[in-house]
Amino acid sequence: MKDYKSHLISSSASFKDGLVAINQLTDEILCLFVLNENERLVGTLTDGDIRRALISGIQLTDTIDAAMKKDFVHLLKDEVIPNEIKSYREKGIKLLPCIDGDGKICKVYNLIRTQSILPVDAVLMAGGKGVRLRPLTEKIPKPLLKVGDKAIIDYNIDRLLHFGVEHIHVTVNYLAEQIEAHFSKDIDGTKINCVKEPEYLGTIGSVKFIPEFHHDIILLMNADLFTNIDLEEFYADFLKSDADMAIAAIPYSVSVPYGIFELEDNSIKKLSEKPVYNYYANGGIYLIKRKLLDLIPGETFFDATDFIELLIAQGYKVVRFPLIGYWIDIGKPEDFKKVQEFVKHVKA
Secondary structure, eight states, X not given: OOOOGGGEEETXXXXXXXXXXXXXXXXXXXXEEEEOTTOOEEEEEEHHHHHHHHHXXXXXXXXXXXXXXXXXXXXXXXXXXXXXXXXXXXTTOOEEEEEOTTSOEEEEEETTTOSOOOOOEEEEEEOOOXXXXXXXXXXXXXXXXXXTTEEHHHHHHHHHHHTTOOEEEEEEOTTHHHHHHHTSSOBTTBOEEEEEOSSOOTTTGGGGGOOOOSSSEEEEEETTEEEOOOHHHHHHHHHHHTOSEEEEEEEEEEEXXXXXXXXXXXXXXXXXXXXXXXXXXXXXXXXXXXGGGGGSOTTSOOOHXXXXXXXXXXXXXXXXXXXXXXXXXXXXHHHHHHHHHHGGGSOO
């Protein structure tokens, strides 16, 4: 939550001051955080607390600490557990304060707008030329092409923010200055860090140029995807699998319209009539343990597929996460046309 100052009040304020402050809140959440003289969080006050206090006979001149709730729910900085966030939401908590070691508020999470708080760094790969989409991409980088009323990449940024990802990097190259200008201002209080690769280094090579990561797990994805992947489920499955890398996988079926022979030398052993073969395709969304990024060669063209093969060859655990929902890779003109129609009927 970018601006929560209107939700703060002093413990020495009168109960009437609390009524006025609650009444002046412009968002949908009627809750105040009560701070003592040292600006430490000491309680919360909701509209429900006010009603109960009035019934019990509190006076308007009484101080607000007589009505506040002292056993409030809060998070400790750097100790955020995604599953806890889910349980808080299920209990009806709408605003969740995060406090530092001194008991001061460092952040407030709006659980109506934020589904989770994932402790990952995200990297969006946005350096490609989008050759297959020309002439659309001759003067505009593909991530900035409009789908509906906003740029392709913005759907992915919004999704990351929705899942509480706070450290977001975008690697750029082709028409980089346009993407850098696009993210020149914070989005909902989050700075989008653009990192320019010195040359084209493939779909993962530019990660080496990100100066700093804050978490031990990195979420890497292509910037031109249109998807509603549940990042919280993706993250939870990654942890449960105790994997080194997880890949979002897209179900893909191939229907053969003929009878297919199964052969042994020249002998037919079986006839399968119009079989359907089911596969999983690479969705271009990955979770990776940060330490493994050291395996990426520096200043060398290196694709994510090269990285996957390298990890498998060295015995690391690479798993797939079946993506349930929609997923469109906007690579060709027909994909771009498809997503323009699709976006009219979904909430991205």
